[in-house]
Amino acid sequence: MPSFIVTPIIYSQVQIVVLCAKNHQLQVRVRGGGHDFEGLSYVSDQPFVLIDLINLRNITVDAGNGTAWVQSGANLGELNYRIAEKSSEFAFPGGVWPTVGIGGFLGGGGYGSLTRKYGLGADSVIDYRFLNYESNVFDRVSVVGSEDIFWAVRGGTASSFGIVLEWQIKLVPVPKNVTVFAVTRTLAQNATWIFHQWQYVAPNIHRDLYIKAKITSIKTADGKEKTIQVSFESLFLGPVDRLLNIMEKSFPELDLVRKDCTEMSWVKSTLWFANAGFPNGESLELLLNRNAFQKFYFKAKSDFVQEPIPAEALDGIWKLFFELEAGEAQIEITPFGGKMDEFPESALPFPHRAGNLYMMLEGVQWDNKTSPEKQGKLLKWLERLHMYLTPFVSKNPRASYVNYNDLDLGVGSKTYDEASVWGNMYFKNNFKRLVQVKTEHDPHNFFRHDQSIPVFPEMSSL
Template identity: 55%
Template sequence: MKTPYSLLNLIVAVNFLLVLQASQSLSSNTNDDYDFLDCLIHKSDDPDSISRVIYTPSNSSYTSVLQFSINNLRFTSPTTPKPRFIVTPVRESQIQTLVYCSKKHGIEIRTRSGGHDFEGLSYVSQLPFVILDLINLKAVTVDIQTTTAWVQAGATLGELYYGIAQKSPNLGFPGGVWYALGLGGHVSGGGYGTMRRKYGLAADNVIDAQFINANGKILDRKSMGEDLFWAIRGGGGSSFGIILSWKIKLVPVPETVTVFSVDRTLEQNLTKIIHKWQYVAPKTDKDLDIRVVMFSVINPSTGNRTIRATFETLFLGGINRLLVLMQEEFPELGLTREDCTEVSWIESVVVGSSFTNGEPLEILLNRTAMPKNSFKGKSDFATNPISEDGFEGIWEFYNDKIEAGMALLVLTPYGGKMDEIPESVIPFPHRLGSLYMIEYLVVWDGNETSPHISWIRSLYSYMSSYVSSSPRRAYLNYNDLDLGVGKTYAEAGKTWGSNYFKDNFNRLVKVKTMADPGNFFKHEQSIPTRF
């Protein structure tokens, strides 16, 4: 016999109350927590279903669910604030219920898709909060006829790319190289990948979205209006609401692309090679992307520390055309046919995600294949070439001042399509005039932070005379709380607002004021309201 709906509510409520009473960590908040859970149950259209996707600290799965998508181990220490609840919805109506009850009971929502947030803002708060983890909302629906796809926000890039490849070898998407990134945050922050010089950013190729606003309503592009649709494509969706899914435009890719990964060290004339790279990579053919990843290593021949740079490339074409292009424009690298490999586009995604041991395409569906570390990142944009002396100064940091751990410097060239899109088309403003983006990343084991973070801040300070200024620009998806934590329009405008968005910041504030006047969706660097 089917259990009556009212009785089912009572059973679920009693079970939650017993769980909360058994939890010592929540003892001082039991009444508030019970009221919140009671709200979720009574407002839900399926109380039993929603009860199965709510985790409290007393639940045996709470810690594993919390830590599964934390990719920065800096935020796993015992002193890191933990959520009062974690909710992993399986349907959109459960998110609407969560929004209603969180507003009613004054609990912040932190929305997590992939969990690669540099500063942990998607799963850490200093105020009472609940994590909305979208891990179960990961459907990928590809339409070959219209060359579009609907992708839920909890899907990873790897799941998207794999889904596209299952339908067609001649379609792709210009998203990031890190296969485990969640679509929700990646796209809304202006995510980029190896085809940005050909097709622009991921957000440049979004044509519709489903979105839940502060009133719990589900909106699409038409119902949300063009201002809000503009804001969530590069302005950070978590400032305005909850991204449910993106409708993306797929792009053509050739059946065969070429990849290479070539290492050069200081002893192999790296300083002059990297200096020349600055003049070639942003200006060359749109089909060619040459990214540089640099780090300090021990030279096995001498036993001394040196700098090694890996030139990682995707070329949308065959080896023969690539070799001609490289010989004409960048002979200093000394590329040979043996360095190059022709693969399909989806195979290039596997290689680009650092899987180089012949792993099958299905590795892109494995969310746990990559190791986790503690890390701190920062970003810059170079608008003029850095001198050889400037690079020599960088080498000094990597040779003499780096603490235990691993530090990377990643140079990502712009130009091509990035020069053709006006900076006001979406909130991401770093377009024409940017030669390349610089990512600083220091990685270490354990929870100690001081020496590593001090080192990267020192390098960042040294770089100030070589990068953009007034404002010194920064990339939102490499969020950096060192830029400032502004709670008001005035505070944010003087600190991180112009760094991330330049003149687009004021328009974002206007949209925020209209879309979420009560500032319900907020975090340490969220877009503020004007008042």
Template identity: 55%
Template sequence: MKLKTPYFFLILFFLVLSADQFVSTNTNGDFLECVIHNSDNSTSISQVIYTPNNSSYTSVLQFSMNNLRFRSLSTPKPLFIITPVDESQIQTVVHCSKKHGIEIRTRSGGHDFEGLSYVSQLPFVILDLINLRSITIDTQSATAWVQAGATLGELYYAIAQKSRNLGFPGGVWYALGLGGHISGGGYGAMRRKYGLAADNVIDAQFINVQGRILNRKTMGEDLFWAIRGGGGSSFGIILSWKIKLVPVPEKVTVSSIARTLEQNLTKIIHKWQYVAPKIHKDLDIRVLMFSVIDPITGNRTIRATFETLFLGGIDRLLRLMELEFPEIGLTREDCTEMSWIESVVIGSSFTNGEPPEILLNRTAMPKNSFKGKSDFATHPISVEGLEGLWEFYNDKIEAGMALLVLTPYGGRMDEIPESATPFPQRLGSLYMIEYLVVWDGNETSPHISWIRRLYNYMASYVSDSPRAAYLNYNDLDLGVGASYAEASSSWGPKYFKNNFNRLVNVKTLVDPGNFFKHEQSIPTSF
């Protein structure tokens, strides 16, 4: 509906007056006039548009900016931030951005490793979905509709409020936004039992490049396939997901055991590679490794924490571990039975007895500068290979902290074909490796060069042809480029393997003008 209000030009005047000076007022004014003129309610749309000189602009920009590498003054900033409260406002932004040649970066949680949801080298707006966070749980059908701006913690809490026997196999970090998390695959502590978050999506609402709102039926199976692991931001804008909830027992068991190099850690990790991907699918044994100072000797060492979630009771877990993995020395004292939602709180690194309501707090998670990379191990790393890896983590990294996470596959992950969704790392992957270096401040060179050297060292111990990577841990070191030739020779097969060309075909059909794009978006075939 066209705007028919005397306040139109007054609203436009003040919005343009506050526009940033690095883009001409005419460009800003044209876009804003388009947005307001095509909005049903000019007052409503004006309340969700932030310009660089607006007093709230910086706080809105930085609220979901979780990688502080991108807070420097030199980092390009959006012309506008729009925080829509309904679908029609998104449709208007898509229409006006296309009309005036402005890129859209869509942000749901802001945890992407390279800041692609809030940084662009071209004039752009951020479409921040933080206000689109409704969750509807249907315990009878064991399904839920969840909007893209909701977090995992909000979803888990909402499920637990309705049922003690239902859960969802999403990520362990509670503050992740559902829009991006699921569209990149989304793995969590129950992946060996139920697969990825994307494997448990049964419908979606989606806005395409024409501004149409589509569901699974109207978008077709090819596009529905593509957005469940191929990255929704390459194709349009995810509005909401309909997900399948999964059964969880009344009580699960969690444990956390720490071991250092002086406690035979190398031997334990070597054995873990053979056990964790093959053990019963009710059990997940994730490993987090840090370089630490031994408080007794004062020497630097490697400490690994074996975090377990078992979908069952302590007695059964102890029998299983004694049979399959006695080297870790799990005891009854190491284990705690609790509800599934309580295990989610523990898995999100809350360890002080916080209630489930802490999962609703979007600001409790610390923010740092960081650089991450990923790998997939297709065969066990030798003892010698592990010892070489420890050398990297024993290096003192200036003012930084290095983390290595080993996430076992197997179970349900082995049973789903690699072509079922765009996420292809299934059968044949023993475990995923996440490398992460975190630091304070804006200085980046020592930390990023360190993690690149580590990544180069690991080349002979992980998958090859291609060397695989995880889309949700996006890594611009793998290559950038909007053309098919650039993508197919670098990052495309690394993220998607043989699924890459099918994604390109879908992209070419649904967005032939390549409007939805970023440094590693799916290209068209021409």
């Protein structure tokens, strides 16, 4: 646990904490929204000070220029709310969980319901205010070499290089009203075939349309048995009539009908996605409540899929799900394609662009009443699911998403080759450049955690 927790209210206080930590041989960890799959921002095996940015969450929206400055302690819900205060025709390509902190979201290459239309959130970052290991604060153009760091922090784990105090982002246009739907299909409703077809449709459909999928097991209506349920949750940047026309032509298997769809403002859709099915009249003030949404214990892994999983292989997934109680496990699936196909792998540290149909999050969850034995069973089950998926996901390397950090991939970095085992999974060929930027700009490896970008002096001249 942290030796100290500091909640600065101005940037100079962050500078002072960093200097004091260096003088006292303490590591520094930074917490924004607190969404950290392995708890690396607030747990360590070394003495450390936690800088909690909760008081640094000012948001200044310039609707006239279509930009905003956002401090790293703000979360996505707050950002969406403040944008809507100024304009109903702008948005930001953020994630679907409002309490995620903007710093971690941008620093790890966060994605969301606008990714197929506009790319990652980090693609919209145009400037920053950054604190380095010497406790100096600068922006994108004020220091020689800052452009390398600017590239690295937008998806390369910003906390590996320093502390991004504030981000300038470019807002993106959205219609005044969008359309959402959430429909579910069970095995008895042909879920296997519908999901199999979804794999071909979702990454290639009109880029105004985002259809995510979620696989879980549920109790049957009589409560005596289990079945597989696939949920399809969607955002369409347009009216319901146009959506139905596209779906009828491109994805008739889902059999979407008008009563499944709801038109609403863009900002209300962000609240709807936080818990699909929120009433249309739910107060937008919920976006400002950092404690409004459920918290639970979980472990997750991630994969990228480049060829549709065969229908017969889906039956093996269903079989594994039937081993657990209903609701204990899920696979959440995010389609790519669209704008994502236009970026080369090296555009940002996040390399998983063209050629990837979708990304999967495989996870198990439990509560504080779950026994250690049951937790162990869930973790072993997750390993078996991950192993089963091996033939159907990306290879050489088997890629993972850094914001879904997974310490099972490896920790530490005595040599570059060792670090590359997990580094290449997250960043592919971009890992080498990240190591070079880190070695040049944080040579003493001050900002570090179990899977931070490592320092190797021999890499600086390559």
